[in-house]
Structures are given as structure tokens and as C-alpha cells.
Amino acid sequence: MREAARDKSANAVLIKVNQAGTVSAAEQACQEGLRCGFGTIVSARSAETEDTSIVHLAIGWRAGQLKVGSFSRSERMAKWNEGLRIEEALGSKALFAGLEAMRPGRRPDPPDALNADGGD
Numbered sequence: 252m253r254e255a256a257r258d259k260s261a262n263a264v265l266i267k268v269n270q271a272g273t274v275s276a277a278e279q280a281c282q283e284g285l286r287c288g289f290g291t292i293v294s295a296r297s298a299e300t301e302d303t304s305i306v307h308l309a310i311g312w313r314a315g316q317l318k319v320g321s322f323s324r325s326e327r328m329a330k331w332n333e334g335l336r337i338e339e340a341l342g343s344k345a346l347f348a349g350l351e352a353m354r355p356g357r358r359p360d361p362p363d364a365l366n367a368d369g370g371d
Contacts, residue, residue, distance in 0.1 A: 252280075256287035263290035265318070268308060270296075281312045294318040299326045303333035310337055313346075 255261035264284035271277035277293075284291040293309035295318065309317040319330040338345045 252283050252287050252289065256289065261289065263292065266291065266293045266314065267296060268293065268305065274308070277308070278312055281314055285313065290315060292316040292318050295320070295327075295330065299330075301326045301329040303330055306330050306333040306337065310334070 252261075252264060264280065264287075266277050266281045266284070268274060268277040271280060281291050281293065291312075291314040293305060293312065293314040293316070295305045299305075299319075305319070306317060308314075317330070317334065320327040322328055322331065338347075
């Protein structure tokens with residue numbers, strides 16, 4: 252990623268947790284992408300279940316984007332609904348990156364409530 256950032260040959264990284272080897276390796280890749288100023292996207296896997304862990308990882312890692320698919324299947328709806336529940340629980344502390352998520356390196360600062368150790 253550092254080489255791609257230096258060469259300006261990429262500006263985003265897609266993190267597939269199930270393909271990274273470990274959750275820790277996936278988090279390291281996500282954080283490196285953020286350090287490089289890349290747009291970061293955490294992606295659910297194909298043939299997914301209704302487990303919502305991926306939503307928590309994407310939000311906790313401040314990925315900026317989550318790829319889970321359209322609203323057409325129950326396992327996808329479970330993830331979208333979990334994201335909405337988290338947003339509701341955070342209230343005014345929730346961060347919506349909007350178009351900033353599409354502009355690598357120009358992401359808004361996270362709110363104080365969501366600190367680097369996982370927030371409250």
C-alpha cells in the first residue's frame with residue numbers, strides 16, 4: 252500500500268476480513284490504508300450469514316465505507332439494520348463521512364466519543 256500511495260497508482264483499499272488471514276491482519280491493512288490516505292472499504296464475504304460482526308469492525312476501524320450488498324437478501328438487511336442501530340445508539344456522536352469517504356485523505360476528524368481504543 253505504501254508503494255501504491257507513493258506512486259499514486261491506487262487511492263483505495265478493499266478489506267475482506269475473511270481473506271486477510273486473521274482479524275488482526277485485516278485491521279492492520281485497514282489502518283495502513285487510512286495512514287496512506289486511501290479510501291477504505293470493509294467488505295462482507297459472498298455467501299454471508301446474518302452475523303453482523305463485519306459492521307462493528309468497519310465502524311470500529313473507521314473504515315469510512317462498508318460493502319454488504321443491496322437490500323435484496325436477509326443477511327444483507329441484518330447488516331444494514333445493525334449499522335442503523337449503531338448510528339441511533341451513538342446519536343449526535345455518530346460520524347457520517349458522506350462524500351468525504353470518497354475523497355481519500357480528506358476524512359473528517361472522528362468525534363471525541365470514538366477514541367482510538369474503541370470509544371464508549
